[in-house]
Amino acid sequence: MKGIFKNESYYSQFNNCDSIKNNFDYLTVPEAAIIWCGVPRSELAFELGQCKVKGTGNALSRNIMKHPYIQCVEPRCVLLHQAFDDGKLKMGRDGEKGGDIVSMGHISPDRRTIKINDLKEFIAEYHADDMPKTLFSDIDIHKLKPITHDDYSALLAKNKALEARLEKATEVYYNQRDEILQYKSEQASITANDEELTTRSQNLAAKIILALIDIADLDKNSPPYQYDNPSSNNSIIYDQIKANGMKVSPQKIGYWLDLAINQATDE
Structure with a gap:
């Protein structure tokens, strides 16, 4: 019996672990804003590279990005920072490099990171009419979206x-x-x-x-x-x-x- 030719395509069938990775993977606030806009994770780095900071006056303005074509990136950055300040969204400091996950407190805006599952919980609770398929499956949307x-x-x-x-x-x-x-x-x-x-x-x-x-x-x-x-x-x-x-x-x-x-x- 001939062995199976095991290329990258063969091994991809064993990589369906997003639900587990979401408990450990972190995003910066601009990355979270871009994904929330519906950009696939595979294109995240490219789209982030097209962004420019809103300003250089302070840490917050340096961590609010403007995209030349996706206008929603900037307001989503602002909303995510505000959500942390209001205690609605948990964030960490420097992601997996260390730092406690807290719902509010002092973390410099340019060091704030969001665990993907925390981002999903925040969107589902406060913005259930805006759940992108880059984060939520069709089953998630059906279960979480409130009846209109x-x-x-x-x-x-x-x-x-x-x-x-x-x-x-x-x-x-x-x-x-x-x-x-x-x-x-x-x-x-x-x-x-x-x-x-x-x-x-x-x-x-x-x-x-x-x-x-x-x-x-x-x-x-x-x-x-x-x-x-x-x-x-x-x-x-x-x-x-x-x-x-x-x-x-x-x-x-x-x-x-x-x-x-x-x-x-x-x-």
């Missing part, structure tokens, strides 16, 4: 629409009680030796179910046996039947939905 008013309104509208459909289905159920009772009576008359409904009985039941689907304005394209989706016809009917004290399995509901939509024929 528009998101809430959309969910509320969807919930109300579903409730309206359920109410209509309930109304249809009671309005069609006579047909259901007739079907039950016909089913009960079948002999013990012939547990399956006759073709005519099945067709009648399928037509009744098809009529109920139309009246309730349910989607005929909904897969009949899909009962793990709360908005599927199967789940909606199962929940309504259960709420009325009846016991019918989702599989049985799927059978009748399939029969109603695909097999109902004219007598």
Whole structure:
């Protein structure tokens, strides 16, 4: 058996350790600002090289960078320094070279460093609407980003629409009680030796179910046996039947939905 050719590409599969490195890797304030702007870490050194200090008057102005094209770098530098001064963001002195990690206190601006995980925690808590993919995965953003008013309104509208459909289905159920009772009576008359409904009985039941689907304005394209989706016809009917004290399995509901939509024929 030939050995695997182990080049750099082969070994890259073993380097998925960002979540661990984030506990130890440090950034200067300008580096943190650039990454926060969405610049990939692989391009950090190049973009930092294009920056110029805001001024030379004091340590703070020397540690606020201006980028010729990325205008957000400067205000983010200012915001990060202010966040440390206000006790909202932990920083260290000279990164991994030493110095305690503190939430506030005196650290010269040009010696301030930020652990990546502390930067992520700060952004998630105070700027959840501005989480770049250079720092946060799609899963992180989904978990951490708070629901907006528009998101809430959309969910509320969807919930109300579903409730309206359920109410209509309930109304249809009671309005069609006579047909259901007739079907039950016909089913009960079948002999013990012939547990399956006759073709005519099945067709009648399928037509009744098809009529109920139309009246309730349910989607005929909904897969009949899909009962793990709360908005599927199967789940909606199962929940309504259960709420009325009846016991019918989702599989049985799927059978009748399939029969109603695909097999109902004219007598």
